[in-house]
Amino acid sequence: MNPASINLALILPLILLTPLTSAGLALIHQGLGRSRSAAHAMLATLCSLAVAAIFFTLIGNHWAGYPSGPSHTLQIAATQWNWLGSLPLASSANSANPASSAANALPALSLVLQVFTVGLAAIIPLSAGTDRWRLAPICVATAVFSAFVYPLMAHWAWASGWLSQLAANFHLASFQDFGGAAVIQVPGGLMALSVAWILGPRRGKYSAGQATAIPGHNIVQVLFGCLLALIGFIALESAASLLFSNSTPEQIPALILNAILSASAGCLAAVLTTQIRYRKPDASISANGWVAGLVAGSAGCQWVSPPAAILIGSIAGLLTTYLVEILELRLLVDDPGGAISVHAASGLWGLLAFSIFTIQPGNSHLNHILAQLIGIATLVGIFLPLIHGANLLINRFLPYRTDRDGDWQGMDIRELGSGAYPEFVIHADEFVPR
């Protein structure tokens, strides 16, 4: 965006509301896990956010860069490939020259927003590792993810990297991700898949050849988390599309409407599907449908029409409902919070759907679909092996999974020494007639 047109009074409050997304997801993850690991889940979220903020500021921001900022380019066949940012390590959010603050605001705002978005991406896999992923490897995996994995896609899609330059360099449409479906949600969801593969299922999940349902311990928190996440998603998408795309403040109302519509459609699709299949709506899957709608809608934000937003959200809700079941029953992947379906699958669907339901001016429909497919192929083809390789390497030196006792005791007692709900016991004398 043009630095002169940055509206600080609008963008700063939006950035400040962005952590509500993490707060919402933390409540969802914690509520969908067991009560004996609840404090551990919340502490793991805080630690992930902390590690992500520090490592992204110190190292990751160097690679991530900002739109039209300094970068490392590689010339292949007369084409400039913008692969990596080249900001100074541990760069500051202070304006170097206060006299030209508008021009200096973009790098600073980009850093501040991404300190929150990298944290959001880093807490997504916690949901897949609930009840068995130890705190120390969580911190190490988050550090590697924030410093070396997240910045790649952030640069390629948001900071004038090669994916955002497909139009200029290859006469295709440009790959577009306005609200972070490709930069935040899909890498987080792929990390969740890798973690779930490495950890294996919770003990007792599969017994006698059958999958056992392990219900979440606080569904009210899960549903409240959905409402918090809505506000956070709207703020995040607005801030990201203003900073990293050519969006204008006048487009924010359309973005808000589309976010609400896609979340609503995702939730209602999940409610209806579970009502038809199980004769009663499933609250946890419906909550996942709500978030899946938000994730899928975040790729196109304000650029799709309201009916398209409803369709994108409802397909994301349906996809999540069925994929949660396929992963659990057929592929034996134990993902207590549904992060793989909600963030990876719905994010990929949102990126493709954006190209199906919109036409870029001056580009054919096929051009646009191909550009989005290149982005999707990049996410699956390079980020999944990169993330999985890093996780396997860390797991070799610092085992991810807790021991057998930890599995039965719960992570609160095992790692923190006390439970989240010390008063949450049944006292025999409460049932004695007085």
Place this chain on the structure above:
Amino acid sequence: MKLIGCLLLISGWLIVLAALVMLQTLVQRGAFIAAGVGTEILGLVLLTNAYTAQQRRQK
């Protein structure tokens, strides 16, 4: 199986990049990108099957 799956994922991405560098027309590029995505799907299926088989053995 896991290694082959990962290699197929990366190969699919390289096919997509090659389509951008070496081909010019939209149809040719479209065919190569579809082939790259297909290769990635194959890699993902292999990787998933390998982990599912591992979980089945441990169950």
